[in-house]
Amino acid sequence: MKQTISQDTARDIPQEQLDYIRIYDRAAREQHYASSRIIVLSLVLILILLVVWAKYATIDEVTRGMGVVIPSGKIQTVQNLEGGIVEELLVRDGDQVVKGQALIKIKNQQFESIFKESKSAMNGLALEIARLRAELDHTSLVIDPELKALVPAIARIQSQLYESNTRFLLNQQRILEEKIRQKQAQIDKYRLQIKHLAKKARLLKQQIDITQPLVERKIESKTDFLELQRKQADIIEQKELASSSIPELKSQIAEMQKKKEELAITFRTRAQKELGEALTRRASLVEKQATFKDQVSRTLVTAPSAGIVKQIHVNTLGQVVKPGMDLVEIVPLEDNLLVEARIRPSDIAFLHPGQKATVKVTAYDFSIYGGLPGRVERISADTLKDERDQTYFLVEIVTPKTNLGTKEKPLEIIPGMTVSVDIITGKKTILSYILKPLLKAKQNALTER
Known part of the structure; x- marks a missing residue:
C-alpha cells in the first residue's frame, strides 16, 4: 500500500527516518511492478501456447444425418418346388434363423x-x-x-x-x-x-x-x-x-x-x-x-440365409402346399449391417464413398453402449424428396458389426431401427474453427452498397 508524506510531516521527521521511508516506499513499488510483469508475461506466454496449440491441434469435421437400418439383401421368399402337405411348422413370425435352419416340414409320400x-x-x-x-x-x-x-x-x-x-x-x-x-x-x-x-x-x-x-x-x-x-x-x-x-x-x-x-x-x-x-x-x-x-x-424347407422370419404364408398342419407356392419370407441378416441415411444437399459436397462414419442406434444409449464404426458405401446420384417435400441425398453406410454390446450379451440391431450417422469428412485446426467467423465477416465487411 502506497503512503504519501506531506512536506509539513517531512519536516517533523528526522532525516534518517525519512530516508528509510523513501527507500522502503521505492522497494515496495519496484516489487509491485515486478509481480505485475510476471503476471503479464505469464498471460502472454499462455496465450501464445494456446494459439500454437490451436494452430496444430485438429478436430474431425463431421456431417450428420438421420437414417434407418435396412436389410443388406432383398427380402427372400422361400418356396417348395414339388409341394405336399404341411407336417410341422418349426418357426414363427419374428424368429431369428440361421442359414440352413429348418422352417417347415412338408410330407410328400410319393x-x-x-x-x-x-x-x-x-x-x-x-x-x-x-x-x-x-x-x-x-x-x-x-x-x-x-x-x-x-x-x-x-x-x-x-x-x-x-x-x-x-x-x-x-x-x-x-x-x-x-x-x-x-x-x-x-x-x-x-x-x-x-x-x-x-x-x-x-x-x-x-x-x-x-x-x-x-x-x-x-x-x-x-x-x-x-x-x-x-x-x-x-x-x-x-x-x-x-x-x-x-x-x-x-x-x-x-x-x-x-x-x-x-x-x-x-x-x-x-x-x-x-x-x-x-x-x-x-x-x-x-x-x-x-x-x-x-x-x-426339399420336403424339409430350410432358410437360404441367416435372417428374421417376416411372414409365414402357411399356418395350419395338414394344409396342402401347391408346387412353387410362397411359404416363408425372410429378412436377411448378413455379416454387414446396411444403413440408409438422409443428408442435406448443403452438406453433401465433401462426401464420397469410403469415408469413415459412426452409426448411433437411437434405441440404445450412445453414452452407455457406444456406436458402430462404418464406411460410406454409396451416395445417390441425385436428390430425393420426402413426404414433407424436403430434398435430401440418400447415403448408404455399411458396418462390419451387426450388434452392440458384448460377445456374451449382444444387443441385436434389426431392420427398421432408426439411427443417427456421423460421417467424418475431414479434419481442421481449432484455430481455423475459431477464426472462421472472423474470416467470414472480413469477406462480407464493407461490401454493402
Whole structure:
C-alpha cells in the first residue's frame, strides 16, 4: 500500500527516518511492478501456447444425418418346388434363423416312396455286382453285412444264384473231366494192347520163319502154316486198329478240354455281360437317386440365409402346399449391417464413398453402449424428396458389426431401427474453427452498397 508524506510531516521527521521511508516506499513499488510483469508475461506466454496449440491441434469435421437400418439383401421368399402337405411348422413370425435352419416340414409320400424304392434297388444292384464280380474272378462271394441287414431277401437270392451258377459250371466241368479220364483210360488200354499184340506178332513171326522151311520140305502141314499166317494177319490188323484208335481218342480228349475251357469262357462272358448291364443300371439309378434325394430333401424347407422370419404364408398342419407356392419370407441378416441415411444437399459436397462414419442406434444409449464404426458405401446420384417435400441425398453406410454390446450379451440391431450417422469428412485446426467467423465477416465487411 502506497503512503504519501506531506512536506509539513517531512519536516517533523528526522532525516534518517525519512530516508528509510523513501527507500522502503521505492522497494515496495519496484516489487509491485515486478509481480505485475510476471503476471503479464505469464498471460502472454499462455496465450501464445494456446494459439500454437490451436494452430496444430485438429478436430474431425463431421456431417450428420438421420437414417434407418435396412436389410443388406432383398427380402427372400422361400418356396417348395414339388409341394405336399404341411407336417410341422418349426418357426414363427419374428424368429431369428440361421442359414440352413429348418422352417417347415412338408410330407410328400410319393417322393419318399420312390426314394426308398431307389435305395432298395441300389442295394440290390450292389449285391448283384458283388456276385457277378465273384463269378468273374472265380473268388468266394463276400456280402457286406450292412447290405445283408438292409435287404436280407435279395442277399439270400444272390447267394443262391452264386452257388447255383458256380455249381452248374463245376458239374459240367466234372462231367467233361470224367469223360476225359475215360478216354485216357481207353488210350492206355490200347497202348497196352498194342504192346501185347506186338509181342505176340514177334513170336508168331519167329514161329512162321521156323515153320516155313519145314513146310517147303513137307515136314510140316501146309494147312498149319496157313493158319499161322492167318493168325499173324489178325494180330497185325488188331494192332493197326488199336493204333488208329489212339489219335481219335486224343482228338476227343482235346475236344473235351476245349469244351471245358469254353464252359469257363462262356461262364465268364455271361458274368461280364451281366456285370456291364448291372453297372449301367446302377449309373442310371445313381443319377435318378440324386434327383429323388433332392426331391425328398426339399420336403424339409430350410432358410437360404441367416435372417428374421417376416411372414409365414402357411399356418395350419395338414394344409396342402401347391408346387412353387410362397411359404416363408425372410429378412436377411448378413455379416454387414446396411444403413440408409438422409443428408442435406448443403452438406453433401465433401462426401464420397469410403469415408469413415459412426452409426448411433437411437434405441440404445450412445453414452452407455457406444456406436458402430462404418464406411460410406454409396451416395445417390441425385436428390430425393420426402413426404414433407424436403430434398435430401440418400447415403448408404455399411458396418462390419451387426450388434452392440458384448460377445456374451449382444444387443441385436434389426431392420427398421432408426439411427443417427456421423460421417467424418475431414479434419481442421481449432484455430481455423475459431477464426472462421472472423474470416467470414472480413469477406462480407464493407461490401454493402
